[in-house]
Amino acid sequence: MTEASTGDSPHVLPGSHSSVELMIGGMTCASCAARIEKKLNRMPGVQASVNYATEKAHVRLPAGTDAAAAIAVVRATGYTADLPPAPVRKTPRQETSTGVMEQDSDSRSLQDLDSDGASVKTATLRTRLSIATALTVPVVALAMVPALQFTNWQWLSLTLAAPVAVWGAWPFHRAAWVNARHGAASMDTLISVGVLAAFTWSLYALFFGQAGMPGMRMHFSVLPGRGGQEIYLEVAAAVTVFILTGRYMEARAKRRSGAALRALLQLGVKDVTVVREGMEHRIRIEDLAVDDIFVTRPGEKVATDGVVIDGSGAVDASLLTGESVPVEVGVGDAVTGSTINAGGRLLVRASRVGKDTQLAQVARLVEDAQSGKAAVQRLADRVSGVFVPIVLVLAIVTLTGWLLAGHSAEAAFTAAVAVLIIACPCALGLATPTALLVGTGRGAQLGLLIKGPEVLESTRRIDTVVLDKTGTVTTGRMSLLEIHPAAGVDEGQLLRLAGAVEHASEHPIATAIAAAATDWLRTWDGEEQLPPVTSFAASSGWGVSGVVEGHAVAAGRASWLTEQWAQGLDRDLLAALSAAEQAGRTAIAVGWDGRARGVLVVADTLKPTSAAAVAQLRRLGLRAVLLTGDNSRAAHAVAAAVGIDEVIAEVLPEGKVDAVRALQDQGRVVAMVGDGVNDAAALAAADLGIAMGTGTDVAIEASDLTVMRGDLMAAVDALRLARSTLSTIKVNLFWAFAYNVAALPLAIAGLLNPLLAGAAMAASSIFVVSNSLRLRRFKASPVAAPADHLRPSPQPSLR
Structure with missing residues (x-):
């Protein structure tokens, strides 16, 4: 952060504690994130969580602690840190002679800046990868196909491979050097040492050995075991290209998985037409206040949360709720900001603006979920933090062991380089955050909000789902x-x-x-x-x-x-x-x-999807319980209609907590689904709280999962998505661990060519990313039409 950006006053945060978000630069692997997190948590009273995938640190600072102190610690560790840039204030729009509203082109939002930064990083990696690949292909071809090896071919290989090993691998060399200056090592250290070792050996063989002689020939083998006259230029170049490919895929995955949140943030309108003293005025959305009356015409987005005071129409809320059918609204009905007015002129009184709107709350929930860490991710971070030093020691032990066993220096060197390259745990660092980014982003698109990564683990343990009746199973x-x-x-x-x-x-x-x-x-x-x-x-x-x-x-x-x-x-x-x-x-x-x-x-009529949702819960292996304050006869009638066998009726609001705890005392792991103020305590007491987004803010705040549709099937989908995300994380971790565990002994035993080791390591990262991106195809459950006897309509009996 520059002096100008920090301003004249220090970032002292009031109160007993406060949280600050830092943008971290220079991280190249999960061990980097673990190192920064460890350094920050050593500060007195500080609690920090660093996420490699989002490149952000969430830092909780005690009273009187300057955020600049945390930034200084990160920088002293060898990385960059800045507070997020404030959104640039939009300049007033000017109306042209044609009536079109124009805005200063320099007006940029924070999400625009974040997206641009990710785009620049991806483009830079793509350029480096393209050039490195073009230079590496002939080097690998010459090394693998003896028929192509003309006289002095090795010097052409050196000419082509040198830029790749130095400039192409420069990000790894630079990161390794920065870490070394601070007495640390990272995955980049393994890559840099491996590439430089292969390149340096080749230089030695060419200039001081016999490899530079005209007529030298080299034969490629899947198993290592070359003679002293051979070189490793194709290893240095190809490993660089493989790793760059993996990094490029990572960058693209991060950008694609964050697209859902960026799209959510960009839903908000930029300006709005308000009615003041009987006249319509166009103002910036930032200037809209609570109780202001604004106009929403057909085809326009609703500017902010409010209540319709005049007019009627249909509102398309699919971007927020995932529900494709527009909802009819009229006087007295609540509307949500950023939903689309599909027809009819509406006059709306603003009830919530800015950070208090439902859109802002949704975005905040999604970002918090993506920035947090599940227990499985913390385990992976701890492993990554100690893995690199262990691998460096293993490489030295491998080199020494082979030499002491009487093998040639070439064979010992080959095994040691293979250990360095194959052990790089990039996939381990990507396994959890990438899946979490994609899963929570997809959930936001469907109106399914997961509050935090720890919620994912809770969904696996749930065996009982307690359903509030009024407003959840029924319409209320x-x-x-x-x-x-x-x-x-x-x-x-x-x-x-x-x-x-x-x-x-x-x-x-x-x-x-x-x-x-x-x-x-x-x-x-x-x-x-x-x-x-x-x-x-x-x-x-x-x-x-x-x-x-x-x-x-x-x-x-x-x-x-x-x-x-x-x-x-x-x-x-x-x-x-x-x-x-x-x-x-x-x-x-x-x-x-x-x-x-x-x-x-x-x-009180059933919601059309309630019976199908209960059936789906059973297919997930969950036991449904109906909980209500209504009389037992009414409760059992509703339960029978939707297929619930267990009913707890005539329970006062304060008794709902006792009912949940009674189930827990029986050894059950309970999820509670509700929507009202009287459900908030039970939602908090349950092992997993699921709030219907059509309910009260109190219920939503007390829950772990929120579904923006007032549809019980959406709650089922939220559970399915959470389980799918957790399953994806576990598959990713399995392959990341299995890959390292299986490949390391082969490398130590000299049974793995460094070239294949680099390819396998890059392939593992690509697998993890691709597996996570499959969550983007998650679909909401199809909903069958309700049975005729559930349709509330008296008309057929009239006339």
Whole structure:
């Protein structure tokens, strides 16, 4: 960081502690990250985590500690460190004569700068790799095909190989030198020493031995064992190309795996049209404040989180939730920033702006997950931190052992170089972070957010999934399911009068009946409003009454109609009432003018995918438990409809934690899925908390996984993605470890040609990267249409 960039004031962080993110440069392997992390954690009160894949360090500093001190420690270790650059302030847009808004071309966001840096690094590697490859191909061909070896061919090989061994491998030589100055060694040390050893031996053989004589011939063999007149120029050049290929693939993988997060960050709008004093004004998004009213036209993105105060339309939230079907919104409905208005002009009051928006929270969750470390990664980092010194010792022991055993210096040298090259644990350093980057990025695209890498390990141990009923398995909204009119009563009139009197009440049951009645009016009579009610009265817990179109109407509990209004139900209505209660539904008796006229059956309806999601949980080997505060009869009816065998009902909000802990006391490892404030404590108490993104911020904050769709199938997909990511990490680690464990003894025994060792080492890194990138093809579960008996619609029974 330059003096100008730090400013005049030191970066002293207030409070008991604070966190700072540092951009780290110069890391070339996981052992570099381990070394930096170790140095930072030696600072008093500092907790640091360094991620090789993201090239970032998350540092927790105690009060009074300057961030510059942490930067100085990183630099003293031999690497670069800077605070992330602040986003460049956007200049005001100017309106041209054509009405097009223009913005200063120098306005750049942080994600743009990060993306540009990754692009430059990738392009630089590609250039170096292309030139090195062009020079190396003829060198390898001359060494492997004796027929091509013309007189003095070896000097052409030297001419072509020298730039590769020096300039092509310069990043490895430079990193090795920097590490050596600080008394450390890294994977680059192994590469640099191996390449320089092969190149130096070749120079010695050419200038001081017999290899430079005209007519020298060399025969390539899979197994090492060359004569003293032979050279290793093709080894020095080819190993450099192989390693550069691996590094280039790494750089591309990092860039591709981070693309999901960059795309997420770039979803936000740059400016917005606000309404002030009846006039529309175009302002920067940074100047938008809470309670500002802004306009969203068809085809535009919603500027920020808010509530629709005028207009209606369809909003496409697929970029945030992964749900492809637009959602109809109207006055009073909440909309999320960066979703797309698919149709209709909306006037929206801003409720959250800037870092408090749902988009910002999603991006923060994804970045935190990608920057963290799972336990398996920490193990890999520890191994990488001690592996390089051990390999250097092994190479020296191999060289010495072969010489003491009476073998030639050439054979001893070949074995030692093979050890240096084959042991480089690049794949080990990439195994976890690359998979984590790709998996969490793909999850963000599907609206599945994994809070941290430790969550991945939790998903493997889960054997029981506790499902909150209301808002998770069911919609959380009451709907009118059945209409039972008394003999001689018209269904339409029953619904019309009951809806009118219920419309004056705010109770959820009343709202459901009024909504169904309004829909019926629009469908059959073309009317937009229910008839007015006079003399309205509400009896808490019992029902409502009023006068509608000259009729004295009462709607509520059957016992209330009988006792208060002397309107007893006939046999058919009593049977309908009993059947509804047996099914766990709520039955409302309706009467007017001194007689009971019908029964309306209301219930919280199932979400269309709940049954399929429970079936999918079973296929994953998980046991589902329904947890609810509702009465046992209603709970068992819902459980039977979706295929859940175990039900815990009539539980108060504070009792949900006890229910989760009771399951844990039975030896079960519990995941909790919920969406409400009353679920937050249970989500935190569970071994794995999964919050529905349509729920409250409290529930989301207490969870480990968040699904942005209010769909139980999305929770299943989140578990599947987490498991797939963890499986990919384990496969990567297995091959990285197995590769080193299997190949090292072959190299020590002199059974591995250094050229093949370099190719195998590069191939292992490419395998790890390619295996991780397969997670980009993860797809959400297909959802079958709900069964007919689950569709909440009273219309078929009317007329």
